Amino acid sequence: MDESIYEKNRELQRKLDHLLKQARANEKKQELYETFGFEIIGASTPKQLRDLLLSQTVERFQLLDVVLCLVDYHKDTERLFFERDEEAQLSYENKLLILDTLKDAEIIHSLAGHPVLGVEALKNYRWMIANLKNRNQVKSAAFLPLLRGEQIIGALLLLSQDPHRYQVGIGTLFLQKISAMAAVAIENCLNQQRLKEISYQDVLTQAYNRRYFDLRFKDEIARCMRWDDDLICMFLDVDHFKKINDTHGHQTGDLVLRYMVGVIKEQVRSCDIVARYGGEEFVVALPSTTLQAAHEIAERLRQAVCSTALNFHDKQFTVSISIGIASLRSLLTAQQHDADFICNTLLDRADQALYAAKSGGRNQVAVYADADLVAH
Known part of the structure; x- marks a missing residue:
């Protein structure tokens, strides 16, 4: 057999092996994202949701850190999301940011309605990591908007030490799925807490019962x-x-x-x-x-x-x-x-x-x- 044909075949085989390996990795990654997404949707309490979004995300996806910001449209997000748990508030004070619709109107307006990856994410949303102790280690970021209908209810910022972790056009679909599921889970969780509070209120005075x-x-x-x-x-x-x-x-x-x-x-x-x-x-x-x-x-x-x-x-x-x-x-x-x-x-x-x-x-x-x- 001609040596050049043999080399071409070997090169094709290497490329095929690489593609197969990449396909298997993508399949595992997709399975990981989907499993995690279903867990987020299934979270029944603010505590479970906080743990999944702010702790488990870091461990499972080998991230440096995660920051979540939420727009407080009803003036009750912080109270409902923390269930008056002061210890949790202290633990997550720099990782969970609550935006006031009046005071933070300019910041809310700057939240993109689509994923922003890499250097641009760090440049546009550096304020989200300003108070993190490990902010100097951040080399790459993925900004994921949390959307319900046409309204943006917040954003997730995934942070990595790897400068090549998040690149424009790569893995965007996986990230969009996670952000969509997170948005649904957060809205459901807050609404469930609102319903729970109503059941705990005295009908006449609106104090607790x-x-x-x-x-x-x-x-x-x-x-x-x-x-x-x-x-x-x-x-x-x-x-x-x-x-x-x-x-x-x-x-x-x-x-x-x-x-x-x-x-x-x-x-x-x-x-x-x-x-x-x-x-x-x-x-x-x-x-x-x-x-x-x-x-x-x-x-x-x-x-x-x-x-x-x-x-x-x-x-x-x-x-x-x-x-x-x-x-x-x-x-x-x-x-x-x-x-x-x-x-x-x-x-x-x-x-x-x-x-x-x-x-x-x-x-x-x-x-x-x-x-x-x-x-x-």
């Missing part, structure tokens, strides 16, 4: 004990509420309760739990708060209510509230108690403090401390 409070209260107590933080339980009751209903009507009474929730929320933090416990009684959990700080909050709240003239249905009148406070730290002793005992005892102490405030003349704050009730 007792069921939600009981669930969260135990979790917050466990977290504060783990971090050696105090937690304050505060019971509030509208003074002479029956008289308000009898004098001004039940519709006016309902408006008073709604007003109360608004005032309470103005005085406490977004991480505090405000719930309607029953009738005209409300309960507030203040995690990581000292007894002194809680007393100051309660006093400001009491003064805000009694110093404001209400005008509902052309009826002008004033109301007052009584408040009872109990501290988690004052309850803890060398003797270990289970979570249910601690929750129930703390609620009972706050309730006893509320009773003392009402018995002492109403429109005042009472503190339960070391088995003594002190009214102010």
Whole structure:
């Protein structure tokens, strides 16, 4: 056989082997992306979705890091995506960016509606990695828009140390599939959380209901004990509420309760739990708060209510509230108690403090401390 023909055949065989190897690699890559995509779609909680997008993506696709940004159209994305998990927020604070539709309007407008790969991605979206500790190691990036219909809800930025990892026109289809699945998963996850929150809301006042409070209260107590933080339980009751209903009507009474929730929320933090416990009684959990700080909050709240003239249905009148406070730290002793005992005892102490405030003349704050009730 002619030597040149033999060499040509060998060269063709090498090319064929290379193509077959590349085809198998692409097949495995496609299988990996699709499997991962289905896992993202199947994520049932924000925690699972956070782990998949921000941790598992790095491990499975051998990346340096991943950054996710979300556009906060409903002013609730951060709360829903983290489920008030402060530890997760700290863990992902530079990897998950929340964009405000007003403050970050220019940045949102700069988000491309198509994948951007390589040097251009790093150039256009360097702000997404500005606070990463490993930002100087980034040599290549893939910007993937998260689209729902015509609206961009955010973006994923995949980061690599390999300068040749992401190149224009290579692997774009795989990346588009991942971004499409991620967008659907994020939208579904947030909507599920919104529905869950609705089921936990008191219909009349839009505060949380007792069921939600009981669930969260135990979790917050466990977290504060783990971090050696105090937690304050505060019971509030509208003074002479029956008289308000009898004098001004039940519709006016309902408006008073709604007003109360608004005032309470103005005085406490977004991480505090405000719930309607029953009738005209409300309960507030203040995690990581000292007894002194809680007393100051309660006093400001009491003064805000009694110093404001209400005008509902052309009826002008004033109301007052009584408040009872109990501290988690004052309850803890060398003797270990289970979570249910601690929750129930703390609620009972706050309730006893509320009773003392009402018995002492109403429109005042009472503190339960070391088995003594002190009214102010």
